[in-house]
Structures are given as structure tokens and as C-alpha cells.
Amino acid sequence: MTTTMRTRSLGTTGPQVSALGLGCMGMSALYGDADRAESIATIHAALEAGVTLLDTGDFYAMGHNEMLIGEALRAAPAARREQALTSVKFGALRDPDGGWSGYDGRPAAVKNFAAYSLQRLGVDHIDVYRIARIDPDVPIEETVGAIAELIEKGYVRHVGLSEVGAETIRRAAATAPISDLQIEYSLISRGIEREILPTVRELGIGVTAYGVLSRGLISGHFSRDRQLAANDFRAHSPRFQGENLQHNLNLVDALRAIAERTGVTVAQTAIAWVLSRGADIVPLIGARTRERLAESLGALEVTLDAADLAAIEEAVPADAAAGDRYPGAQMAHLDSER
Numbered sequence: 001m002t003t004t005m006r007t008r009s010l011g012t013t014g015p016q017v018s019a020l021g022l023g024c025m026g027m028s029a030l031y032g033d034a035d036r037a038e039s040i041a042t043i044h045a046a047l048e049a050g051v052t053l054l055d056t057g058d059f060y061a062m063g064h065n066e067m068l069i070g071e072a073l074r075a076a077p078a079a080r081r082e083q084a085l086t087s088v089k090f091g092a093l094r095d096p097d098g099g100w101s102g103y104d105g106r107p108a109a110v111k112n113f114a115a116y117s118l119q120r121l122g123v124d125h126i127d128v129y130r131i132a133r134i135d136p137d138v139p140i141e142e143t144v145g146a147i148a149e150l151i152e153k154g155y156v157r158h159v160g161l162s163e164v165g166a167e168t169i170r171r172a173a174a175t176a177p178i179s180d181l182q183i184e185y186s187l188i189s190r191g192i193e194r195e196i197l198p199t200v201r202e203l204g205i206g207v208t209a210y211g212v213l214s215r216g217l218i219s220g221h222f223s224r225d226r227q228l229a230a231n232d233f234r235a236h237s238p239r240f241q242g243e244n245l246q247h248n249l250n251l252v253d254a255l256r257a258i259a260e261r262t263g264v265t266v267a268q269t270a271i272a273w274v275l276s277r278g279a280d281i282v283p284l285i286g287a288r289t290r291e292r293l294a295e296s297l298g299a300l301e302v303t304l305d306a307a308d309l310a311a312i313e314e315a316v317p318a319d320a321a322a323g324d325r326y327p328g329a330q331m332a333h334l335d336s337e338r
């Protein structure tokens with residue numbers, strides 16, 4: 001891989017990280033089966049290419065994803081391992097049968113979650129720590145305050161946020177410095193542009209963008225007749241159902257025409273578009289194979305000029321997607337959608 005890795009800063013108080021981060025979720029959960037050896041090889045290839053930010057959640061297959069990252073880090077050359085920064089989400093409560101049963105943001109729970117994550121990752125500190133969804137029963141000040149205590153003790157370096165709206169962002173930022181907000185942002189998920197993005201920019205908070213390929217929907221690799229396992233998030237995601245899917249893949253066809261004209265892939269175009277939205281935004285790439293990783297990293301070499309950007313936005317206008325980005329019950333947990 002010959003990509004020269006550029007860096008971006010996570011807000012005014014956060015760390016300098018690679019311009020693309022690696023989101024490891026799909027290596028353990030939510031998108032059907034993944035190959036363990038290939039997942040680890042993908043993490044190693046990412047580190048080798050200069051990716052420094054690894055994103056996970058303690059609830060991605062109940063610790064499986066953290067243990068996978070821990071194993072990959074242990075097997076990586078020391079120089080690469082030392083450059084790696086971990087971004088960890090916590091708070092989601094799980095059942096042994098894989099169910100989801102709410103969120104826990106109480107200070108004692110935060111410290112408990114962190115203690116287990118440090119063990120599973122095999123690290124002495126977590127670089128960015130954030131609750132995945134706010135706990136409606138616990139003020140954000142208490143959850144963020146608990147992370148601030150972990151920072152004082154050296155177990156965490158920075159406080160992050162995930163899927164919260166402007167008011168919560170302001171309350172959190174008044175409690176402790178916030179490095180970044182992790183939130184869905186892509187050509188077909190542009191809701192943050194109204195209020196959330198201006199708010200984080202005003203406060204000097206960065207963005208780690210996920211779902212940049214809308215979970216594969218706008219990657220150019222998703223086919224109309226793809227069968228999804230029952231435990232695949234996309235089997236229940238409104239955007240992947242029936243007529244919505246047909247409509248959304250028509251948008252991808254329009255994007256493909258532009259990508260082909262510029263000699264890059266659809267996924268690279270979609271990632272490059274997010275990269276073009278501001279130096280304060282770090283896309284998290286959901287690659288779980290070296291092939292997908294190489295394609296994603298190629299987006300760093302794509303320069304979209306004003307004419308390209310106009311053509312892309314004409315092909316995929318803001319709010320053009322059919323279907324919400326989460327099923328109804330999960331939308332209800334999104335403070336960012338209130």
C-alpha cells in the first residue's frame with residue numbers, strides 16, 4: 001500500500017489522528033459473519049498504512065471486538081502498536097441471546113465498563129472514551145464527569161460523544177473538554193449539517209463520521225438481490241427494505257456514473273465527499289478485509305473539485321435517501337434526532 005497518510009486533529013483538545021480511522025465493528029458484529037484472520041490482517045494493514053485511530057465498542061459482540069483489537073495490537077510491530085489510538089464506546093446493555101436492553105451511564109457503571117475494556121484491549125489507557133447513546137436516567141454531566149475522573153487517573157485520555165444533539169453537546173462541553181462527536185454522516189445522512197455540525201464547530205469539537213458508506217449501501221458493492229442474515233443490522237434497516245432499497249440503489253447508480261468519469265470507485269467517491277466537508281471530520285472506515293481497506297484508503301488520493309462536488313450533490317441531493325437510518329425503536333435512542 002503506497003498511500004501517504006495525512007493527519008487531522010480531533011477538535012481543539014483531542015489527539016492528532018490519521019485522516020481516516022478504522023471502525024472495527026463489522027469484524028465482530030452487525031454485518032453478518034466476518035473472518036477472524038482476515039480481520040486481524042486488515043487491522044495490521046491499516047496500521048502499516050499509517051492509520052492510527054481504531055474505533056470499537058465494548059458491546060460489539062460483548063467484548064469480542066475489543067479482544068480482537070487487543071490480539072491484533074499484541075501481534076503488531078511495536079512501532080505500529082505505539083502509534084495506535086483506541087476510541088471506545090460503552091453503555092449499551094446486552095443479553096446473552098444478543099438482545100439490547102438499554103443504556104447505563106451511571107458513574108459507577110462507566111468505571112466498571114472501562115476496567116473491563118482496558119483488560120480486553122490489553123492497554124493501560126483508552127484514548128477516547130464515550131457513551132454510545134445517552135442514558136435517559138442519568139444527566140450527561142454525571143457520565144462525562146465519570147470519564148473526566150478516569151482521565152485524572154490516567155486510564156482515559158479524552159472524552160468523546162456519540163449520536164447526541166446540540167443541547168447535550170453544550171452541556172457535555174461545559175463539564176469537560178470534548179475531543180470529538182461520533183455520528184453518522186454521509187452523502188445520504190446529512191442531518192448533522194442543520195444544527196449539530198455548526199454547534200461542534202463553534203465549540204472546537206471534531207467529528208468522527210461513521211456510516212460514510214451508509215453501511216455498504218452506497219459502497220457500490222451492494223446488490224439489489226443480496227440476501228442478509230437475520231442478525232445483520234441491514235436486514236432490519238429501513239433503507240435496505242423493498243422500495244426504499246431500489247430507490248437508494250438508483251442514487252448509487254447515479255453516483256457510479258460520476259465515479260466512472262473521474263476514474264475512481266463509488267466507495268472512494270463517497271468517502272472523499274465526506275473528507276471534503278471539512279478538516280475537522282475524520283471518516284471511520286468500516287473495512288473488514290484488506291481489499292476493502294485498500295479501496296477506502298484510495299479515497300485519500302481523490303481530489304474533488306467544485307464541478308465534481310456539484311455533480312455529486314446533483315446525483316445524490318441532500319435528503320434524497322428513502323427510509324430512516326435506524327429502525328424506529330433505535331431512532332428513539334438517538335438524542336441527535338430530537
Ligand SMILES: NC(=O)c1ccc[n+]([C@@H]2O[C@H](COP(=O)([O-])OP(=O)(O)OC[C@H]3O[C@@H](n4cnc5c(N)ncnc54)[C@H](OP(=O)(O)O)[C@@H]3O)[C@@H](O)[C@H]2O)c1
Nearest residue numbers: 023024025055210211212213214215216219286287292295
Ligand atoms: N457511534 C455509533 O453509533 C456508531 C454506529 C455504527 C458504527 N460506528 C463505528 O463506525 C465504524 C464504521 O461504520 P460502518 O461500518 O457502518 O461504516 P460503513 O463504511 O458505512 O459500512 C461498512 C460496510 O460497508 C461495506 N463496504 C463496501 N465497500 C467498502 C469499502 N471499500 N470500505 C469499507 N467498507 C466497505 C462493508 O461490507 P463488506 O465487509 O461486506 O464488504 C461493510 O459492511 C464502525 O466500525 C464502528 O466502529 C459507530
